[in-house]
Amino acid sequence: MTELDNEMHRESGSKSSSGRKHRLSAHEVLFYEGDRADRIYEVLDGVMMLYKLLPDGRRQVVYVLRAGDMLGFTNHDTFDCTAEALTAVELQVYETREVATSPLLQHYVNRCLLSQMEHLHEHTVLLGRKSAMERVATFLMSLVPDRGGANCAGPANRDAPDMRSVVLSMTRQEIADYLGLTIETVSRVISQLKRKGLIKVEKQDSIHIQNVCGICQLTGMH
Known part of the structure; x- marks a missing residue:
């Protein structure tokens, strides 16, 4: 020390x-x-x-x-x-x-x-400056500890899917108010991410990210 x-x-x-x-x-x-x-x-x-x-x-x-x-x-x-x-x-x-x-x-x-x-x-x-997709992706990445920042080490195993489950702690309306979007836009973006196979909505207050790097690449920082 x-x-x-x-x-x-x-x-x-x-x-x-x-x-x-x-x-x-x-x-x-x-x-x-x-x-x-x-x-x-x-x-x-x-x-x-x-x-x-x-x-x-x-x-x-x-x-x-x-x-x-x-x-x-x-x-x-x-x-x-x-x-x-x-x-x-x-x-x-x-x-x-x-x-x-x-x-x-x-x-x-x-x-x-x-x-x-x-x-x-x-x-x-x-x-x-960010689009609706970039805002939601950035919000999701903020819930994944030690990932997505300047010192991100990447996935522990690059040959295996990089998955995380995150607890939202916020309603869709609160997320919308934080991201400067409407609740309809937040819901639409989440549906798009589901269709892309990047996330699964497990419960109302939790999301399973099936590809952390895939979400990170949508934040507008790459």
Whole structure:
């Protein structure tokens, strides 16, 4: 273990002793857009989404958070998004004044912000330039750990089918709101992927990817 690893291990232990735990049920709202912002949250387990509502009722999901992500950041006194649990969620809650006085927490928050900023850059490209097929394929690849990124090692066995089952954690409507599509378009693309033999819809909330590399090649990044 390197000195940096030792430092991060010590940091993790110190961080975990701070804050308090909070649990949410699926589809429970943590905070609404406009609520007073005086806490920062870390997702320990489960999946959450941040979204904004337009005056006419349309919704844009701006970020999907999983274990290790943080939320509650704002440059104002109130939250600029609504945060809702997509599954049962466990959170670590930090008071903003606690973060302001803890160098370890500040360092951890900075690393989370940099990671999430990179993700938002990729999502901007997805919304601005990618086709419907590329958006859905990119979303599916985001659910396959350690695949599709810059350091993707490819399938473990290149002579065997590369298959994965993924849990969606989101309804078709939520996926559509995240990808900037209509629910009809998302359903049509999923049907096309089924006809191509790339996926099987096992349940409403899970998909079996029968060819991970085949989906990856549809993301528009190759």
